[in-house]
Amino acid sequence: MAAIAGAMPTYEVGARKWLITITVITCAIMELIDTSIVNVATRQIAGNLGATVEETAWVITAYAISNIIIIPLTGFLGDVFGRKNYFTASIILFTVASFMCGFSGSIWTLVAWRFIQGIGGGALLATAQTVLVETFPPEELDKANGIFGAGIVMGPTLGPVLGGYLTDNYSWSWIFYINIPIGIAAAILSWKFIKGAKTKLVGKVDYWGIAALVVGIGSLQMLLEEGERKDWFSSKLIIIVAILAVAGIGLFIVRELTAKNPVVDLRVLRFRNVAVGSALRFAFGLAIYCSVFLYPVFVQSFLGWNATRTGLLILPGALITGMLMGVNGALVKKGISPKALLLFGFGMVILYEYLSYRLATQAAGEWDFLWPQLIRGVGFGFIFVPAASLTLAGLKGKDIGQASGLSNMLQLLGGSVGLAIINTYVTRRIAVHYNDLMGNVSFYNPASNERMYNITSQLIASGKSPEQAKQMAMGVMNGSLSVQSAVISYSEGFMMIGIICAAILPLVFLSKIKKGESLEVGGVH
Missing domain, CATH: 1.20.1250.20 (MFS general substrate transporter like domains)
Structure with a gap:
């Protein structure tokens, strides 16, 4: 019985449990707000940085592409680096990228930092739910899912409202700067309270799976984001992206179903x-x-x-x-x-x-x-x-x-x-x-x-x-x-x-x- 008890997982209790909950939910909401907060500020960004509407659209597209690529990798990366290390590093990356987005002086600098911000942000969403599942005991799992779900719904809803207010009353840079104090506090709490040891990998890292995921899902997201603006398959770029999406996703599925140590x-x-x-x-x-x-x-x-x-x-x-x-x-x-x-x-x-x-x-x-x-x-x-x-x-x-x-x-x-x-x-x-x-x-x-x-x-x-x-x-x-x-x-x-x-x-x-x-x-x- 002692051996069985020792193998059972331990869950958080008291104030520690709720500090972890507040931390991860705040991070998930922050990530989801940033999926839509830019939508209402594109005209101001274009005017301030001397960009066209089409160029400014890449500020939204870059974040969406990196988001969709990194999310399925979070389970693998959390195991490799440890849940605590990976989650905290993702918060720091998201926060630094947010500052650099607001500080950007050209449209393509902003696009590059938005891509990096999406890499950090995508990890916050999926890892947040995993951390909650590991924090609450089984009998309270539905409570954890309820809390997480409230954040999932609030994030996209609050994004345009908050973005509009900050842009109208301050400047577009503040839609990124607002993340900085929240990110700093979340990083400190994450490092102090979240657990998560590294998991020893069995076999080689699935580099082919990662490459196929990046090409396939990244191309699919670009196809969905840019398709209507470029009149779909009348554009050579969209045709190329569509071919890459089909080939990449097909290779990814085959690879992940046959690899001994799949990344997803x-x-x-x-x-x-x-x-x-x-x-x-x-x-x-x-x-x-x-x-x-x-x-x-x-x-x-x-x-x-x-x-x-x-x-x-x-x-x-x-x-x-x-x-x-x-x-x-x-x-x-x-x-x-x-x-x-x-x-x-x-x-x-x-x-x-x-x-x-x-x-x-x-x-x-x-x-x-x-x-x-x-x-x-x-x-x-x-x-x-x-x-x-x-x-x-x-x-x-x-x-x-x-x-x-x-x-x-x-x-x-x-x-x-x-x-x-x-x-x-x-x-x-x-x-x-x-x-x-x-x-x-x-x-x-x-x-x-x-x-x-x-x-x-x-x-x-x-x-x-x-x-x-x-x-x-x-x-x-x-x-x-x-x-x-x-x-x-x-x-x-x-x-x-x-x-x-x-x-x-x-x-x-x-x-x-x-x-x-x-x-x-x-x-x-």
């Missing part, structure tokens, strides 16, 4: 619940990032809202999500089927997308968006904990880090894939709707003739010549058609997210959970 052990997908849970995390990432993209763009572009007004309407739903994470942890622990919770959660998200589709008009006000946002908050609150519990249930040792890194990568990849789909869909639907509406503007349509006559009369009354008034009235009509086309297309974008979620939802039924079974992760080392 894809064999964890042999566990049905890991495969299903990872797929659901992919859908969860798609829903979060796409809704965070569509809502702010719609209300700021077509309703004239500023970043503060936009963010304040998002926050209540995000707070509901955070509160429900803990509730879901308790429900899963009591044996409530995660399948039921996931079905309810995705059902609420689908309802949110449908309501947003119906209510997203130029006449919409705060109330039209507030209560759907609350519904979205409820939905997200019922997804993450059951999906994370499903993914990690029954895993031991290295499998936990591998499954955590893989599912976190797929969640971010879901966001990237979703944004590429939605952006392309909305852009192309705008052209379709514009052509449809233009067909109604003709001499044979009494409504359009009356509209044209009224605008022309007003312009003539203001002092314009009849010819000038006619030309200007045509411009007004054309602008009105463009706005109407965009409004309809963005509203359809919400519906498209709901359809994708509905298509993925049946995967829930493929998971294997006995009725009344409580999901707990045991044997974590």
Whole structure:
């Protein structure tokens, strides 16, 4: 018995446990905020650094590429360097890179440091969940997943709001400088409290696997980020990147399934619940990032809202999500089927997308968006904990880090894939709707003739010549058609997210959970 007891893992208690929790959650939120905080500052960055809009887009793309590459490697790197050393070094790298981003004097210097920042930041996300799993005992695992899930949802939501406020009131550099004091404090706490010894590697390092991952996933992320801007396969660069993505990912899969010491052990997908849970995390990432993209763009572009007004309407739903994470942890622990919770959660998200589709008009006000946002908050609150519990249930040792890194990568990849789909869909639907509406503007349509006559009369009354008034009235009509086309297309974008979620939802039924079974992760080392 003594030997068995000695082999059992030890978990943190008291203040130490909660200091570790605060540290890793803060780091995860900080990393996720930086995935979206730059989005609202691109125009200011371009103007200040003398860059084009296309060049400035690489500030976002570089971070996303390094993020998506490093996340699946975190389990391997944590074993090689030790969880404590790796996590602390990642915080320091992220913090130093944040300072250098804010200090950058040229666009390509900023892009380079954003890539480095993403390497540090990606490690914070996946390692944070692994550290939490190792900090909490099995019976409190769902509480840990709930806390982590609240951070997962809050990060992307807070990014545009915080970025807009700092850019409007200070300068774009402060969206990076704000990380510095938080990073310093987190690094000190991480070094002092987090445990994690090195794991002796068996066999050679899987350099071919690492190279294939970098080429394949990096190229895929570039394809998703740049595809729509370069009109997809009409661009030679996109064709080359697509070929590299297919070849790299194909080689990576073959290598990781056959190597004795894979850098990313894809064999964890042999566990049905890991495969299903990872797929659901992919859908969860798609829903979060796409809704965070569509809502702010719609209300700021077509309703004239500023970043503060936009963010304040998002926050209540995000707070509901955070509160429900803990509730879901308790429900899963009591044996409530995660399948039921996931079905309810995705059902609420689908309802949110449908309501947003119906209510997203130029006449919409705060109330039209507030209560759907609350519904979205409820939905997200019922997804993450059951999906994370499903993914990690029954895993031991290295499998936990591998499954955590893989599912976190797929969640971010879901966001990237979703944004590429939605952006392309909305852009192309705008052209379709514009052509449809233009067909109604003709001499044979009494409504359009009356509209044209009224605008022309007003312009003539203001002092314009009849010819000038006619030309200007045509411009007004054309602008009105463009706005109407965009409004309809963005509203359809919400519906498209709901359809994708509905298509993925049946995967829930493929998971294997006995009725009344409580999901707990045991044997974590």
